[in-house]
Amino acid sequence: MKKSESLSEVHQSVDTGKRKGWRRILSFIGPAYLVSVGYMDPGNWATDIAGGSKYGYQLIWVLLMSNLIALLLQSLSARLGIVRGLDLAQASRNAYPKWVNIPLFGLAQTAIIACDLAEIIGMAIGLNLLFGLPLIWGISITIFDTVLLLFLMNKGMRKMEAFIVSMVFIVGLSFLVEMFIVEPSLKEIVKGLEPSVLSGDALYIAIGIIGATVMPHNLYLHSSLVQTRNFKRDFEGIKEALKFNFIDTAVALNLAFFVNAAILILAAAAFYKNGLHEVAEIQDAHKLLGHIFGNVAPALFAIALIAAGQSSTVTGTLAGQIVMEGHLNLRIQPWLRRLITRLLAIIPAFFTILYFGNDALSGLLILSQVVLSLQLGFAVIPLIHFTSDKKEMKGFAIKTWVKILAWTSALIIVALNIQLVIEEISGWGKEINNWYIYALIVPVAVIIALLLVYIFIYPFIKKNREDSHNIPHGIALDIPDTQIKPYQKIGITVDFSKNDRNTIQQALKQGGKMASYHLIHIVETAAARYHGTSAMDHETQLDAENLEKYCANLEKLGYKAFPYIGYGSPAKAIAEITNKQELELLVMGAHGHKGLKDLIFGTTVDAVRHKIGVPVLVIR
Structure with missing residues (x-):
């Protein structure tokens, strides 16, 4: 049976019911910290450094406004x-x-690939700055984040949250120490919190800060991560969960705000005050910190960059799983899904360095932020619609004043990001001066804009309709009173392990002595894979003898049994025998592998059931 829950591996895995007092509050703390790392990823660093070096403390209020919008939406x-x-x-x-x-x-x-791209580049830059590792190698080794994520998921949600919080702590501590080194002006920081009129480059950087701060994948991620908490789902239980999760969100995002503000303040105090107004690249910032403040500040800067990139890649890959399962209802092996997400982000970075050199990575970072901005409306607008729906939210729909704030925030985000996209396309057109920029990119942008309008209007038009596709799994069907026909031909997979006895006994219960039993064993030796039925190696002969013994044993007990040997790929061979013999039920033994063993050994059952059209009974 398919698991339908969001992040089914960890769904409701954290029990909150047995804890009291402050321990109960702590049991809800965690999801927002995983989300908060997206607000302090390497993509944010670039915009914060550019803003601080060019305009000093002037844009701190933009960071604060972005944080308040993010807090509302999260x-x-x-x-x-x-x-x-x-x-x-x-x-x-x-x-x-x-x-x-x-x-x-x-x-x-x-958008997730674009975001992951920024994290990969940031982490590779951090490894380069700290250890001198070439960028191409730094990008290549980030593929092992997939293994780290699989390991953390198998250890449980709390272990993953502990890892992410420790990464956030390293980032925060690094910048706290750097604040003491650069000694910023508190008076000017307070003045920077006062809103000011922006134009030209300042407006452009401000848009970049908002676009890099309010990330769409975080909205998908947060709505899933809160479901890892197992609490009583009555009115009071939901009300309490909402309260504790809001505290979690407020604390985590304010910490993220302080980290972002620290990066901007660092750039303002270190570069703007020293007349270095054009520092936009992370590598330049690291180098200049060394010239101005010695070795400690740049080392802390690089450590924080690695920690931010590592934690952000983990949460970005999780978001990839959520959107695939959610939008398409498509579930594949967790390791494969995460590997695909990572490869789709690594490949563009890899080839950019190979063909255009290390200097082109900053341009790729900017492009990733533009791509990211395109998707914001497609996450924000549905979110407001869903949480405003009084029927579906069962007394927990957002209040009118919250709705006004949410729609205003959505309007600001969409309008500013549309402006950013228009400016970027215009810039590409002027720089490259090729007709296909307008012939290909502009029509795509228009189609995407029309889809955004549709996403906004559709819930208003169809608000009152009753439709079965609004129910996650459809409507329960009537079960007709039919004559139950016992299984006549039952297949049993055997591998001559201690599990065979239980598998065969359970199969016999399904058909009794009226059914025929077809014992299936697959030989997987190299000879069997290459030579198939003509393979007569020692293992094949021994397996054939063992299968005959099983059949003889069953015949003594009064059952009809037939042996079948298959060769090569177990899933393919079992499916071929099942289909050819027109079996009505297949009984298979599962070995209960977990983690890496499941990756290596435990995928046959899942593969077989997709290749045959009869019921599969899995025996543990």
Whole structure:
């Protein structure tokens, strides 16, 4: 049976019911910290450094405004997951037509790849700055983050959260020490919190700060992560969960704000005050810190960059799983899904360095932020629709004043990001001066804009309709009273291990002495893979003898049994025998492998059931 929960491996894995007092509050703390790392990733660093070096403390208020918008939207995301038990992608699949969810998935996945691209580049730069490791090698080794994530997921949600919080702590501590080294002006910091009129480059950088701060994948992620908490799902239980998760969100995002503000203040105090107004690249910032403050500040800077990149890649890959399962209801092996997400981000970075050199990475970082900005509206607008729905939110729909703030925030985000995209496309057109920039990119941008309008209007038009696709798994069907026909031909897979006895006994219970039993064993030796039925190596002969013994044993007990030997790939060979012999039921033994063993040994059952059209009974 398919698991339908968001992040099913860790769904409701953290029990909150047995804890009291402050321990109960702590049991809800965690999801927002995983989300907060996206607000202090290497993509943010570039915009913060550019803003601080060029305009000093002037843009701190933009960071504060971005943080307040993020706090509002993340609290809505948590509300959706807690109240409805759906992540944002699942809610979109239930609310919008199927054809809409395909481009929604494509846009969300592209944004996650773009975000992951920024994390990979940032981490590779950090490794280069700290250890002198070439960027091409730094990018290559980030593929092992997939193994780290698989390990953390198998250890449980709390272990993963502990890892992420430790990374956030390293980033925060590094910048706290750097604040003492650079000694910023407190008076000018306070003055920077006062809103000012922005134009030209200042407006452009401000848009970049907002675009890099309010990330769409965090909304998908948060709505899923809050579901890892197991609490009583009555009115009081949901109300308490909402309260504790808001505290979690407020604390985590304010910490992220202080880290972002610290980066901007560092750039202002170190570069702006020293007349270095054009510092936009992370490597330049690291180098200049060394010239101005000695060796400690740049080392801390590089350590923080590695920690930020590492933690952000873990959460970005999780978001990739959520959007694939949510929008498409497509579930593949966790390790494979995470590997695909990572490879799709590594490949562009890898080839950019190979063909254009290390200097082109900064341009790739900017491009990733533009791609990221395109998807914001497609996450924010549905989120506001879903949390405003009084029928679905069951008394927990957002209040009118929150709705006004949310729609205003959405308008600001979408308008500013549209402006950013228009300016970027215009810039490409002027620099490259090729007709295909306008012939290809502009039509795509227009189609995406029309889809955004549709996403906004559709819930208003279809608000009152009753439709079965709004229910996650459809409607329960009537079961007709039919004559139950016993299974006549039952297949049993055997591997001559201690599990065979239980597997065969359970199979015999399904058909009794009226059915025929077809014992299947697959030989996987090199000879069997290459020579198939003509293979007569020692293992093949021994397996054939053992299979005959099983059949003889069953015949003594009064059962009809037939032996079948297959060769090569177990899943393919078992499916071929099942289909050829027209079996009605297949009984298979599962070995209960976990983690890496499941990766190596435990995938046959899952592969077989996709290749045959008869029921599969799995025996542990």
